[in-house]
Amino acid sequence: MRATIREVAREAGVSPSTVSRALSNPEIVNAATRERVVRAAQRLGYAPNRAARGLITGRTGNLGLIVPDLANPFFPSVVKGVQAKAREADYAVFLSDTDEDPSAEAGLVRILAKQVDGLILCSPRAPEEEIRALAESTPLVMANRRIRNVPSVFFDNTDGMRQAVAHLRALGHQRVAWVGGPRTSWSTRDRVRGLRAATAAAGMELVVAGHFPPYFEGGVAAADLVVASGVTSVVAYNDVMALGLLSRLRDRGLDVPGDISVMGIDDIHMSGMSSPALTTISLTKEQLGRAAVDLLLAILERPEDARKVRRELPTQLLVRASTGLARTN
Amino acid sequence: MRATIREVAREAGVSPSTVSRALSNPEIVNAATRERVVRAAQRLGYAPNRAARGLITGRTGNLGLIVPDLANPFFPSVVKGVQAKAREADYAVFLSDTDEDPSAEAGLVRILAKQVDGLILCSPRAPEEEIRALAESTPLVMANRRIRNVPSVFFDNTDGMRQAVAHLRALGHQRVAWVGGPRTSWSTRDRVRGLRAATAAAGMELVVAGHFPPYFEGGVAAADLVVASGVTSVVAYNDVMALGLLSRLRDRGLDVPGDISVMGIDDIHMSGMSSPALTTISLTKEQLGRAAVDLLLAILERPEDARKVRRELPTQLLVRASTGLARTN
DNA sequence: GCCGATGATGCAATCCTTTGCAGGATTTGC
DNA sequence: GCAAATCCTGCAAAGGATTGCATCATCGGC
The missing domain is CATH 1.10.260 (434 Repressor (Amino-terminal Domain))
Incomplete structure (x- = not known):
């Protein structure tokens, strides 16, 4: 033909x-x-003919991308970034979704590994050891997770949480709650660490509400605990959960930000559309995707420095309407 | 190795x-x-070795999927369905996103065509003629669009609109507005057609508010026109736009459903979370993806009946809180 | 106990491209 | 004007799996 x-x-x-x-x-x-x-x-x-070329060069011209859940608006943005950058470099992208099942990750990596030159694991939930083992046998890049000796792109959560705390403190808040995401999420661990440091430095009290599913329902579920803890402000693991918080708080007749200030993280599209519009820590999600491809292509070029490659992305406080002066009572 | x-x-x-x-x-x-x-x-x-096999068999074991905009929650669901079904059949899936640019579609098809056995075009915006031409040179399946002589999976919009109208009529509504999506969308044309037929049959008046971008902002933009038209109910092209409508109506101090009833289409996850929760025509999105893969694999087996293959999926009214009795004034 | 049919396996060609090596032509240097 | 260096191009092998054809063994039928 x-x-x-x-x-x-x-x-x-x-x-x-x-x-x-x-x-x-x-x-x-x-x-x-x-x-x-x-x-x-x-x-x-x-x-x-790609097959013929691949046969002799041993390269496929394909990349793989694994995300926990495409339905979470954070990930489509990352996917778009990966797509765009990969296309520029004439690579095609295989996409897979684990439905938030950590045990599915390793299997997917192994299946995909045979058909790609390298893989991007976005926000993987699997244990470090498992991932490090996988990285031995396949070129692998972490996106939104940092693992020592595995090439990683991640956000500066410490600074992000510092900005969040500074903002709340400036509004007079003394007590802040944290609504965590999945126990298996590196981000949730990294963020709560940053939050601990920042609140301690600012002399504020931090109430950790625990771990919740990273969905709207998770935020809904967390809301009553947050209220009961008596804080005047709350930071959620992601925007979707923050929207869940907002919804439940409103149902209970509480005013945001009058009674309680709410912050999210991610800056998904919908978060500017809620009422009140959500104050959030904005993350450059497409950038994360593009950077991950950059790293991956780099280690495909020079596999010898795979263990050194790493990249940290900045975060940016975005003040909207869901945070305000602490109530005084 | x-x-x-x-x-x-x-x-x-x-x-x-x-x-x-x-x-x-x-x-x-x-x-x-x-x-x-x-x-x-x-x-x-x-x-x-897939490359070696592909070299001799001429097949890649890959499928391609093109969607207009991954950020629209409708599409990730379809993608999941496609993924799942493809994996069962041991195919991998290339995903691409056109960012709602109709002119990007043909180019993507041509690029992807070389690396896959067949392609699924989900909700393509390109003109029929263009797509029909592409279908000549590559095994192609339409999802959420019907094109004569091209294998297609689509929803029974006519019946969906019939259900919507029956629901509104039962609540006493006499005048309903339609907020359309992109002019290039087959769904928007098919739905307005269904709506016309259903309202005419029910003796109701239909006000077509025009075409809007299929985003939250599109719904916001349409809201004032809808209000000015004096209808007591409105159906939006999709849930995201319906949420935009809800937001703007609330900002204007209108009560939903007291002043106006609002319906969406799609049943995205967020639509159950709004307040009021959105009444919608629920579509089986994963099913759409799975069926598209089914069709594609079938025509790969027997290319000779590619022109005959077609599948219609049912729709289901989902009544929540955004529709109610028509106001009487 | 022999012949034909059937079943199981191996041989070798083929798919298309890339790349190490060699050779021919041209140029450079002196 | 000749040897050496340089540049360009072609030859042929290689990569790993599939498959038409041929071969061989076995089995059943009579």
């Missing part, structure tokens, strides 16, 4: 080798010849 | 051909031999 390299070669009056070189290593072939080859290729609509 | 078919053959004391047959066509090889081969393969952790 499609043109092969031999046909292009015949059309251009050269050998297949020359065609191959002219197309993938232009500088080593004579300019005139190259021109002839390129034109012939264009005329015939030639595109190299 | 990984075991090849020759090593398995040596280990099992047979020829590579026999290994190949034992693994991919078990019934034509002697049971004892097969057993020996399978065990040897297992021992060596053998998995066929």
Whole structure:
């Protein structure tokens, strides 16, 4: 059906080798010849057969991306970033979703590993040891998780939590609650650590409400505990949960931010649409995806420094309407 | 690195051909031999090299999926359905997103076509003619769009709109507004057609508010037109827009459903979480994805009946809190 | 106990591209 | 003007699996 390299070669009056070189290593072939080859290729609509190329080079030109749950608006943004960057580099992306099942991750990695040059694990929930083992056998990049000696892109949660605390403190809050995400999430651990440090430094009291599912319902479930704890402000693991908090607080007749200030993390699209609009720590999600691809391509080039590669992304406080002066009573 | 078919053959004391047959066509090889081969393969952790297989069979074992916008919660659900079904059939899925740019679709199809056995176009915005042309050169399945002579899976919008109208009529509504999605969307055309028929049959008046972007903001933008038209009820192109409507109506101090009833379409996860919770026409989104894969695999098997294949999925009214008795004034 | 049919297996070609090596042509240096 | 260096191109092997065809063994029928 499609043109092969031999046909292009015949059309251009050269050998297949020359065609191959002219197309993938232009500088080593004579300019005139190259021109002839390129034109012939264009005329015939030639595109190299990926399977044949992969067979000899051992590369597929594909990347894999595994996320916990596409239905969480955080991840589609990351996916978009990965897509965009991968396309620029002429890679295609396999996407998989684990439905928040940590035990599914390793299996997916192993299946996908055979069909890709490298994998991006976004917010993986599996234990460090397991991931480190997987990284031994496949080029692997972490996105939104930091694992020592595994290439990782992650957000500066410490600074993010510092900004959140500074904001709340400026509004007169003394007591803040934390509504955590899944126990298996690195972000939740990293963020609560940052929050502990920041509140301690600011002389504020931190109430940890525990771990909840990273869904709207998780926020709903956490709301009553938060209220009962008597804090004047609360930070949630992500925006979706913060929206759940908002919803339950409203149902209970509480005013936000009058009675309690609510902050999220992520800056998903919907968070600007709620009422009150959600104050949040904004994360550059597409950027996370793009950076992960960058790292992955880098370690594919130079596998020897895979253990060194790492990248930290900044966070940005975004003040909207769900935070306000602490109530005084 | 990984075991090849020759090593398995040596280990099992047979020829590579026999290994190949034992693994991919078990019934034509002697049971004892097969057993020996399978065990040897297992021992060596053998998995066929996909590139080599693809080179000779001309198949990649990959499918492609193109959606307009992953950030719209409708699509992640479809993606999940596609993933699940594809994995069952041992296919991997390439995902791409056009960012609602109709002109990007054809290009993506052409790029992806070379790397997959078949493509699923979900809710494509391109003109029929363009898609029909693409379908000539690549196995293609439409999801959520119906195109004559191109295999398609779609929802029974006519019946969905009939259910919506019956519901509103039962609540005493006489005038209903329609807030449309993108002009290029087949669904919006099909739904307004269904709505026209249903309202006419019920003796109700339909006000078409026009076309809006399929985002929250689109619903916000449409709200004032809807109010000005004096209807007592409104149906939006999708849930996200319906949520936008809800938001703007509330901001204007209107009561839903007291002043106006609001319905969406899709039944995205968030629509049960709004206040008031959104009445909607529920669509089986994962089902759409699964059915599309089914169709695609079927036409890969028997390309000759590609023009005949088609599947219609039912819709289901889901009554929640955003619809109520028509105001009487 | 022999012949034909049937079943199981191996041989070898094939898919298409890339790349190490060699050789021919041209240029450079002296 | 000749040897050496440089540049460009072609040859041929390799990569791993699949499959049409041929071969061989076995079995059943008579």
